[in-house]
Amino acid sequence: MTQFTQILLSGLISGILVLDSVQFCQFLFSRPFFAGIILGLANGCPIEGAVMGLLFDLLYSFAIPVGGSIPPNGLAGIAAASIAFGSAGFSEPMAFFYGMLFAWLYSLADNKIRIIRSSWNLPFAEKISHGFVSFKILFLRSFAADFLVIALMAVIAGALAMLISFCIPHIAFIENGARFAYSFVPVLGISSLYFHFRRNILALSSRKSNFSDAKASDSVCGAGCGGQSGKKNESQSALSIDDSDKKMLSAVFRRLFFIQAGWNYERFQNFGFLYAMMPFIEKIYPDPVKRKAAMLRNFQMVNTHPVMASLLAGVVARLEEDFSAGKISLQRLSALKQSVSAAAAAAGDRFFWARLKPIALQLGIFAWLLAGYAGWLFNFQEIYSKPSAAVLIAGPIVSIAVYSFFAVSMRWNALKAGYYGQENNLFGLSSLPLEKYMRRADLSGFFFSVALIIEMFAFFFVKNSAMGTGKNLVLIMFVLMVLALFSGRLLVSRGIGMHKAATVLLLAAIVFSAAGVPLVAFCL
Amino acid sequence: MLSFFRVDDRLVHGQVVEGWIPAFGIQALAVISDEISADLLRQKLIEFAVPAGIEIKFISLADAPKELAAIDSSPLKTMVLMPSMAEPEAMVRAGIKISSLNIGGLLYSACRGLSKGQHLSVSDKEKEGMKFLSMNGVVFDGRGVPSDISLDMLELAGLK
Numbered sequence: 013m014t015q016f017t018q019i020l021l022s023g024l025i026s027g028i029l030v031l032d033s034v035q036f037c038q039f040l041f042s043r044p045f046f047a048g049i050i051l052g053l054a055n056g057c058p059i060e061g062a063v064m065g066l067l068f069d070l071l072y073s074f075a076i077p078v079g080g081s082i083p084p085n086g087l088a089g090i091a092a093a094s095i096a097f098g099s100a101g102f103s104e105p106m107a108f109f110y111g112m113l114f115a116w117l118y119s120l121a122d123n124k125i126r127i128i129r130s131s132w133n134l135p136f137a138e139k140i141s142h143g144f145v146s147f148k149i150l151f152l153r154s155f156a157a158d159f160l161v162i163a164l165m166a167v168i169a170g171a172l173a174m175l176i177s178f179c180i181p182h183i184a185f186i187e188n189g190a191r192f193a194y195s196f197v198p199v200l201g202i203s204s205l206y207f208h209f210r211r212n213i214l215a216l217s218s219r220k221s222n223f224s225d226a227k228a229s230d231s232v233c234g235a236g237c238g239g240q241s242g243k244k245n246e247s248q249s250a251l252s253i254d255d256s257d258k259k260m261l262s263a264v265f266r267r268l269f270f271i272q273a274g275w276n277y278e279r280f281q282n283f284g285f286l287y288a289m290m291p292f293i294e295k296i297y298p299d300p301v302k303r304k305a306a307m308l309r310n311f312q313m314v315n316t317h318p319v320m321a322s323l324l325a326g327v328v329a330r331l332e333e334d335f336s337a338g339k340i341s342l343q344r345l346s347a348l349k350q351s352v353s354a355a356a357a358a359a360g361d362r363f364f365w366a367r368l369k370p371i372a373l374q375l376g377i378f379a380w381l382l383a384g385y386a387g388w389l390f391n392f393q394e395i396y397s398k399p400s401a402a403v404l405i406a407g408p409i410v411s412i413a414v415y416s417f418f419a420v421s422m423r424w425n426a427l428k429a430g431y432y433g434q435e436n437n438l439f440g441l442s443s444l445p446l447e448k449y450m451r452r453a454d455l456s457g458f459f460f461s462v463a464l465i466i467e468m469f470a471f472f473f474v475k476n477s478a479m480g481t482g483k484n485l486v487l488i489m490f491v492l493m494v495l496a497l498f499s500g501r502l503l504v505s506r507g508i509g510m511h512k513a514a515t516v517l518l519l520a521a522i523v524f525s526a527a528g529v530p531l532v533a534f535c536l
Numbered sequence: 537m538l539s540f541f542r543v544d545d546r547l548v549h550g551q552v553v554e555g556w557i558p559a560f561g562i563q564a565l566a567v568i569s570d571e572i573s574a575d576l577l578r579q580k581l582i583e584f585a586v587p588a589g590i591e592i593k594f595i596s597l598a599d600a601p602k603e604l605a606a607i608d609s610s611p612l613k614t615m616v617l618m619p620s621m622a623e624p625e626a627m628v629r630a631g632i633k634i635s636s637l638n639i640g641g642l643l644y645s646a647c648r649g650l651s652k653g654q655h656l657s658v659s660d661k662e663k664e665g666m667k668f669l670s671m672n673g674v675v676f677d678g679r680g681v682p683s684d685i686s687l688d689m690l691e692l693a694g695l696k
Contacts, residue, residue, distance in 0.1 A: 078550030079641065081680045211558060215589050280643070313643050315546060347571075351581040354549040358585035361550030435577055441584055507559025507682045 015099040019170030021054045022099075023163035026091040030162045033087060034122075035155050035273045038318050039416045040369070044068035044086035045376055046408035051091055055098025062404045063388040064097070064108050065090045068115070069373050070201030071510045074208055076365035079315065079357065080280060082119045082126075084511045088162055089115030092169035100173035103187060105194030107173075109518055112511065114169050118162060123277075125157050130278035133311075140307045143300065147270075147287045154274045154283070189522030192531035196496045197514060198389055199536070202464045203500025204510050205370055209458035211504060212367075216454055253428070263291045264325055265427055271321045278313075281321065285314040288321070292329035296336050306332060312346070316353040317360025322423045326430025327352050327439045352439055356426075359446050367453035368418055374460040376411030381467065383407075389471050390536050418449075465497070472536065489534055538608045541616045543624060544640035547572075548585040548592075548617065551640055555681035556615060557590060564591040564612040568600055568623050597626050604632060621665040628672050637669065639678045639689055658693040666693050 026047070033042035040046070044065040052061015068086040075083030093111025096102040102110060132150065139145055253261070267288040274283030289310045297303040310332075316324050328349050334340045380386065383406055385399040426444060433440025472493065476486050503513050525531050539560055544551070547567055556562060565586065572578055573596040586592050591612065595603045604627075607614045618624055624637055642658060658666065666676070670690060678687035690696045 075683075076550075076554065078554050079546065079680050081551065081555075081684055083683075215587065315549075315641075315643065317550070347575075347578065348581075350545070351547075351578045354546040355581045355585040357546070357549045358553050361554050362587070365550070366554050438580060438584055441581070504558070505561070507555065509683050512683075 015170075015174065018055050018099045019095055019167055022051055022091055022095050022170065023166040025050055025054055026087060026166050027159035027163035030085075030087055030158050031155055033085070034275055035151075035158055035270075037269045038272070038419065040372070040412050042087050043369075043373075043408070043411070044072075044090040045373060045411055047087050048090045048094065049404055049408060051094040052098065055094045057094060057098040058401065058404060059387075059398060060097055060104055060107075061090070061094040062407075064093045064104065064111065066373075066377070066388050066407075067108065067197050067201065068093070068111065070205070071197060071514055072115070073201065073205060073370040073373060073510075074366065075509055075511060076361065076369070078361045078365065080277065082122050083509070084112070084115040085118040085122065086115055088118030088165055091162070091166045092173075095166060095170040096173040099170060100177045102173060102177060103191070105190040106187065108194055108197070109190055109514075110169075110173065112514065114165060116511065118165055121161050121165065122158075125161060126275055126277045129154065129157070129274060129276035132274065133276065133278055133282070136283070137308060137311060140311060141304060143304065145307070147273075147283070150283060151270060151273045151287075185525040186522055188532045189525035190518060192525065192535050193514070193518040193521040195390070195536040196492075196517060198468070199493055199496040200500065200510055200514060200517070202461065202468055203497045204504060205374065205457070206461040206465060206497075207500040207504040208366070208370070209454060209461050212454040213458045216451060253432075257431075260291050260295060261326075261427055261431065264288055264329075265322070265424055267291070268322050268325060268423060268427070271318050279311070280313060280315040281318075282311050282314050285321065285325070286311045288325050289328065292325070292332065296329070296332050302336070309342075309346075314353060316357040317364060319364050319419050319422050320356035320360035320426055323356050323426035323430035323433075323440055323444075324349070324353050326427045327433060329431055330433065330439075348439075352430075352441070355438070355441060359441070363446060363450055363453065364415075364419060364422075367450065367457060368415055371453060371457045371460065372411040372415040374457070374464065375414055376407040376409075377464065378460070379410040380404075380407040386467065386471050389468060390475050469493075485533060489536060492534060493536060537611065537613050538604065539613045539615050540636060540638060541618070541624065541634050542638040542640050543618050543621060543642065545619045545643055546641055547619055548582050551680045552615070552617070553585065553587050555683075557587065559682045560613070560615070562590065562613050562615045564593070564607070564614040566593045566595055566603070566607060566614055566616045568595050568597065568616060568618050568627070570596050570598075572619070573599075597623065597630075600627055601630050601632055621662040621669075624674070625665040625668055628669060628674065634669070634674050636675045636677055639676055640680050658689075663693050663695065666690070667695060670695070 029042045029047050029050070032039055046065070048061040048063070048065015048068070049058055052058040052065070055061065068089045072084060072086045077083060089111040091111075092114035093107045096110045097104055097107035136150065267290070270287055271281055271284035273287070275281060276283075286307060293303060293306045293310065297306050310328065314321075314324070331340065331345045331348060335342065335345050380388070380399075380403065383399070383403040385403050387399070422444075426440070429440030429443050431440075433443065437443045472490070476489075499513070503510070521531060539562060542552075542556070548565065552565075567573075567582065572582070573594040579594050583592055593603070593607075604616070621642070624634055628634055642662065666689065670676070676689035678689040678692065679685065688696070
């Protein structure tokens, strides 16, 4: 394969994978840990692709898309990095940092696409009032926009990388600085995991939880609710799902995989939300005039976590039923819709983005370790035999399976909980096992981070004794490693992202290297 | 201790619990809104979103001067959340000093001169409020999470 076809193929692959990150499903096939292997294969470097992908994922573990903010995109990063390494002949460290640049550039481009999509709202609302609605074309346009932008970016990254490696000679001090900084990227990533989960654990142990069922049900009881806990209430109603409800709920469940299609900065997830609500709306409002009004209402601002959007859909359906029966006012409906979406978003962001996603990554790393591969840590291919393709792919598959299992089952359970929710269980929110999940996630995330630190130090000593590194050098490297590990404490407590931290580390390393410090000797 | 003021109609959500609370070591939240302080159900929903151990208080505009003074002298680092531009305006009129105001989201309320296509959009009424606040020395900081780049709110509102 020539370099040009490799670059085009990479563009195509990243274009397909990027759809999973926002527009459709969020099974995390777009996570760089997985994408790295596929893009690495396309560029003739599956192992390096997998390693760089894992490092992107690790470094960006907590760069999460909360409430419409767009963090650096690891997929764009790994696409540019594997092209630069596999097709343009960059060294692995240079390719990784080159990728980081594109991870950041893509987040800027994504921001622009989401602003542009805002202009689709009014024409679509117009169509709703004329009674003609097709989501297909709109979703295709939205998919195409993300696909084209990242594919184009991959091609530009490839062309620029080839130009750079053709025109600019290797500058030793930059190479050495990058190599030094790159060898500390795993330490930074592990450090960020450890200090994030440590913070959560400390908060857990020192204080009581707000997520308890008892608390939710005690004082919010309206007329006619006894001392029932939310959980009982949910299971009782769950028994009474009749067939027509079930059919409608499963239709909505399927549609909710498109919740983020058409994401725009003016109304966020409104296109996907209206699309998901259609079966409910058609059932509640047989009258076309009322139906149109309901559609326009559900086409307003929606901002919540993509998984927890299921709960919101169920709750809003229930509120629409109450509204059509004259039990609540429109104003009350939208006020409650907004409060529920914010509460659901907070829970979803906290559990799925800030806990389950990094934990699934940790499990993927352990899958690699169990299969006997730890070469990603210190880049010591010299000592370790090359992992097979099956071992390489096993890590990301474990990670995707764990995440998707929880996400998909929560989508279904939250939809039911929301639809059958009552005020006394906070519209189903407190009937979901979120408190339990959150606590277990914090404990396991912390435990896995400690295990990763132990793994890191163990392999550090194994590697250096196998290579016969001098004692003084090992000591210096050890001290640097501990310092890098503890830097996470400061970064996490100040809310400084690891993208920034790694950039600063790179620049500092290049400056030191230019000043003549023999950094290469201290590479991990 | 009053740590900082934020306007966001979503009040407590992911940006607050995963962004600002950890980054600034926030220990307590105060929601200032007449509507919410009279609505027990919405209070419960908001409490659900607050992480374990963070205290939350709901304060009406009338009680704000007294309550904020009490918060300022308490040891807990507190972040003040308000759902619209009307609350900070009323507070400054009541003599409360706000030096910097984070604008995290003005999204939900309808009719705000749409199609600017920006994350933060501003209605005419809010524009007036911003003009007043800015004349009273309030500096705006338009960003959702600490790591965002701050948007120039005055320019966005066409006040520059």
